[in-house]
Amino acid sequence: MTTHSITVTVNGESVRRAVQARLHLIDFLRGDLGLMGSHVACEHGVCGACTVRVDGAIVRGCLVLAASLDGASVETIEGVSDRGEIRDLQDAFIARNAAQCGFCTPGMLMCAADLLGSNAQPTRAEIREHISGNYCRCTGYQAIVDAIETTALKRVSSDAGGAKP
């Protein structure tokens, strides 16, 4: 069994660890760093529960080897949540009851934040398309789309009013 020493910036903090070659990013975050917000489910890239950012872009954490991330920057739901980056999105999820059992929620939030970052006024069809790779087994999609749409509308109207949330 081979191990690799990696230095990764996780939520702004530099960490150095020795990891097994076969360890994927989510097992690294959960097992080695204790960051339990990113969830492990299908482990073959289908469900989206493990969505995190690597160097600013969302990825499937289960389809990225930790060993390949030496020098990379990783952001998880803990990081974006603690920084308040998606406070409004989280509030909308709560208001719309878009988190039912909550298992898919961190991945949904990461994916929704990604969409709103590149498209300030997505249509409902565009929202559905962007979260199409994230499964909610409670099937609460309607509420999730509502929450994302509400957040987009609020951000646009507060931008128009000259005040950032």
Next chain:
Amino acid sequence: MKAPDFIYCRAESLADALRLKAEHGDQARWLAGGQSLLAALAFRLSEPTALIDISRIDALRGITFDAGVVRIGAGTTHTALGVSDIIRRHVPLLAEAVPLIAHAAIRNRGTIGGSLAFADPAAELPACCVALEATLIAVGPKGERRIAANAFFEGVYATALRDDELLTWIEIVAAQADEQQTLVELTRRSGDYAMAGVAAVLRGDAAEITHARLVFFALGDRPVAAAKAAALLVGKPLDEAQVALAATASAQEIDPAGDLNGGPEMKTHLAQVVLSRALRQIMTQAKAKAERTAA
């Protein structure tokens, strides 16, 4: 499931990659974006002794346009492909295909070279490359080898690449002024592998089609060119009657196996549906282009 244990090594350059491959032998595999390979490993469908990470080789990334030829680094991600002005202008088929490949999070890591070398028969990019008559360039210990896309795909997950070769670049001749390209597929859910799809490249004007390439995907063990259906289109204007003729002819050129979505009869029917839609889309595109030119 978890992947089996393997050796991980990262290549910093092309020469480094070939050296590592020679060192680890034919049970070692290239790791590009890993979006298919790491899933296959998690299922233990593949148990390589070593993965050679080629994702950080700068020389394998990027898109250039020179002397009418678009050259794409095999390590270019789907996301980068989709936002490239060169691709939009000169190979619109690829720009159209990108949003249909899985989901944003996967497109951020997955690469064109990875998709071609993995050779999933239901993937979009292999069929696009065959329809575009792309040239795939591989580098091995004996140097560079140029492989025509239609000779590259040899079966399910099987290609003409030798064990010691690495797919490095893809070259595609830029679309001509009278060329229309489109891709149509049917999926149960957005981002799934297609149940049936087709990449179509046509040249000509309202009076006459002069060139046609129609390539199906998810309907055989590799991209399948419907050559007879394409030949029927050449020399005539494209209209509804021609669409029907080509669709009917194309059904004789495929022999799809049934899959989880349906039996061979359904897949054959869907082939005709996607081909008809693609040709109608091309008629619409050509009409819009003619109107723009007239205006």
